[in-house]
Amino acid sequence: MESTLKDMRDGASVLDMDPKSTVGGGVEDMYGEDCATEDQLVTPWTLSVASGYSLLRDPRHNKGLSFTEKERDAHYLRGLLPPVVLSQQLQGKKFLSNLRQYQVPLQKYSALMELEERNEKLFYKLLIDNVEELLPIVYTPVVGEACQKYGSIFKRPQGLYISLKEKGKILEVLKNWPERSIHVIVVTDGERILGLGDLGCQGMGIPVGKLALYTALGGVRPSACLPITIDVGTNNEKLLNDEFYIGLKQKRATGKEYYDFLHEFMCAVKQNYGEKVLVQFEDFANHNAFELLAKYGTTHLVFNDDIQGTAVVVLAGVVAAMKLLGGKLADQTFLFLGAGEAGTGIAELIALEMSKQTNAPLEETRKKIWLVDSKGLIVSSRMDSLQHFKKPWAHEHEPVKDLVDAVKAIKPTVLIGSSGVGRTFTKEVIETMACLNEKPVIMALSNPTSQSECTAEEAYTWSKVK
Secondary structure (H helix, E strand, O other): OHHHHHHHHOOOOHHHOOHHHHOOOOOEOOOOOEOOOOOOOOOOOOOOOOOHHHHOOOOOOOOHHHOOHHHHHHOOOOOOOOOOOOOHHHHHHHHHHHHOOOOOHHHHHHHHHHHHHHOHHHHHHHHHHOHHHHHHHHOOOHHHHHHHOHHHHOOOOOOEEEEHHHOOOHHHHHHOOOOOOOOEEEEEOOOOOOOOOOOHHHHHHHHHHHHHHHHHHHOOOHHHEEEEEEEOOOOOHHHHOOOOOOOOOOOOOOHHHHHHHHHHHHHHHHHHHOOOOEEEEOOOOHHHHHHHHHHHOOOOEEEEHHHHHHHHHHHHHHHHHHHHHOOOHHHOOEEEEOOOHHHHHHHHHHHHHHHHHHOOOHHHHHHHEEEEEOOEEOEHHHHHHOOOOOHHHOEOOOOOOOHHHHHHHHOOOEEEEOOOOOOOOOHHHHHHHHHHOOOOEEEEOOOOHHHOOOOHHHHHHHHOOO
C-alpha cells in the first residue's frame, strides 16, 4: 500500500497499478493523513481505483480503444470494449475527421467538451497538437456563443457552482470537490461575459475554457485546476424568463450582501486550499472587479485577467510594433475606445512601462494616453462624475463627443479598442488614423468577433497600409 501511494504522489498512472494492491490494509491515505478506523461510520478521503465499467466512465483515466490487451485483463475490461486496439494517435485522427465535418461552431464546441468529459488525455493531446484550429473553439470566439446557450446545451456539470443558497456553507461546498490539491481557481460571477454582458450562471463556460488553456498551454495538470461560478443572480431579463436557465432566477445581489458573500468565498478558498492557490477573477463587472482586486491583492494570491492579463499581451504587441515603427514607446500617443477593466488596465501598464524606460513620473507618462468612454473623451472637466478608475486619465482638453473627432484632436499613433461594441472603428476613423500616420497601429481587441471594433481586413483595407 505504501509503495502504491508513493507511486501516486510521484505521478504514476492508476493504470500502471494492480487494482487489487490497493484494497484493504494501510493506515495512511494518499496525502499521508490518517484514515478512518473500521468502527467509524464515515471514511473521509479514501483512495479508490476505478476498474471495469467505472474506469471507462472516468475521464481522467479512460483511454477508450487505446487500452492494451494486458490492461484489459488487469482492469476487468474484457467484453466492455470492442476487440480492436487503436493508438491514441489514430483515435485523435478519427475525432478530428468527425469534428471537421461539423459546419456549426457550437457543434464543434459541444463535441470537444464531450471528449473532455470522456477521455481527458485525448482531449488535451488534440488541443496541444492543434492549437491554431481548436483554440478558437475551446475559448474565444465560440465560447461566447456557448455561454449564451449554456442552459440549452448543458449536459454534465463541470466545476463548482456556488450560489446564494450556499451562504454560510461555502467551505462545505468546496469540500465536495473531489480534488484536494488545487493550484489554480478561475472564478466568475457572470456579470460581464466577454462583450456579451450579464449571462449569470451560464458564464461557467469561461472558467472551464480558460483552465483548459492553463493545461494545454501552461502545463498545469487538469486535476489541479478548479473552475467556479459564483451565482448571485442575474439582471438579464431574457435569462430570468428562460425555462432552460440553470441559475438562480432572481435579480443580482449587490452592496453588502454581494461583498459579504464574496468574502466568505475568499476566506473558504484560503482555508481549504492554502495560501498558495491562485484565484483568477474572470469577467466581473467593472464596479466589482477593481474593488475585489484591491481588497484581496494583499491577503490572497489573486489575478484579474481582464485588468492585468489583457494588459500584458497588448503591451507585448505594442512593443513588437515599435520594431516596425521605429522610435521609443514614450514617443507614441495612445487613444483608447473603452475605459473599463481592459482599457484602464492596458493603459496603466503602458504608462508604467514608459515610466520605467524614461525614468519619468507615472503621472507624466499617463498624459500620453487618452481614453474615450460612452460619453466621449475623458477630460478633467468630467472629473466629478467619473468612476475612480477613470480619474487618472482625465487630462486637460476641451470635451469631445465622437471617436473620429477625438482621433482628429488627439492625433494618436496607436488606437486601441476595448469597448465591447462592434464596428465602432468605422471607415472614417481608420482613414483618419492613416492620414495622420504612415504606419498607424490599430488594435481592435473586443470579443467575440461580433463585438470587435473592426476586422483585420477592414483595418488593412481602409488604411491602405501594405
